[in-house]
Amino acid sequence: MRVLLVEDDEMLGDAVKTHVHRQGHAVDWAQSRDDAEASLEAVAYDLVLLDLRLPDGSGLDILKSLRDRRDETPVIIMTAHDQVSDRIAGLNAGADDYLVKPVDLGELQARIHAVSRRYGTHTLPALVINGISVYPSERRIVAGDGAEILLSSREWAVLDRLVARKRAIISKAQIEEALYAFGAEVESNTVEVYVSRLRRKLGKEAIETVRGVGYRISTDAA
Amino acid sequence: MRVLLVEDDEMLGDAVKTHVHRQGHAVDWAQSRDDAEASLEAVAYDLVLLDLRLPDGSGLDILKSLRDRRDETPVIIMTAHDQVSDRIAGLNAGADDYLVKPVDLGELQARIHAVSRRYGTHTLPALVINGISVYPSERRIVAGDGAEILLSSREWAVLDRLVARKRAIISKAQIEEALYAFGAEVESNTVEVYVSRLRRKLGKEAIETVRGVGYRISTDAA
DNA sequence: GAAACGTCTTCAGGTGGCTGTCAGCTTGGT
């Protein structure tokens, strides 16, 4: 997932960003209201973590303007104190959930998971190889440090076949079948080339070759 | 194979686990939905046996979230009663087969076999030597601790001949015949070499030499 | 429209695992 974190506190922001990164999500961190609105305009996010107390205006206004634009991106509010009025205002303005500071990272994780599930987006990677998270139905993988790596459509198609049945050995023929939906034959080592490219992005050990049989995801890669 | 059993009933779970374990598979047993999801996240399985009625949520959700993640691990459902609606919902959600409780262990075995066969993996080892399972038509053997040992195609061919008729003594000539489909003569001790290589992987006692006659699989190896 | 860019496919040279061969050694029978 792609997450926008709106938080002016350096310490807290850093902790949250790191933690959410570790869950395998791409995190942009906006430290002011202007920052946040610029980001929201430029990028489509799957989730927004929103602090209501910002130096240059209320976080609530960000949420309101989002919903005014009929943007239904899930928003989780982080309120500075357990102020009932804040929470009510936030939820009324269209927030999906809220957290009370000091933020417990485990709780944050659980709430992100719950909200995302409600929206049908994926928060759990289908697979983690070498600390690199692979997500289903997304042409992107996330490295351990949070950096995003984009996959081309063919690269992703190959990886998808391998990940769908993790413990199985998949033959080149099976992979080709998935790549070229009937008819469109290919007469060279295309699959080998894409495996090679995937290895460059995922790490050499990520995909195991079984000579004369096919390929398989390495299950033991830590 | 590595199997995840999701079942909250102690009695039934124990019986099923024991039975499946006897077939030579590694079985993890999850007794709750949370347990099951944690296991699925951490480990790649070849098969999931899924009870739909769990204390902390529906087993169907587990299946749905698996398929949402484009995970195609085979799933066999166990429904509490012969509820048509359950079965239909399960199959629609992407289950591969279903069992009706009370579970008949023989039927369970047959269905596991059928589902696995559809996916090209074998569930019944042709033979167990030294706690190492040998599967038909696969160039792979599995040690007692679950570690996999890959065989080269020639190694496999030799082992296959020996396993095909377990108690019989197979001559070198017969084995050579299987290795080199007519014409392609071999004029050295190739068979001896491959027996040696196999012994290195299977254990010294796995293959017995009958001087002047041929080889045979040791049946007494525990 | 032209240039810059990214993707897909093909090809060619390189690499490493698999294979068959042999030589020297071990084992079993007499």
Added chain:
DNA sequence: ACCAAGCTGACAGCCACCTGAAGACGTTTC
């Protein structure tokens, strides 16, 4: 002790696989 049969480490050749490069094609940018 001797011989025949079998065992196994070493090695050269082969073939499956790997990978860098380049051309064809489509897309974006100016």
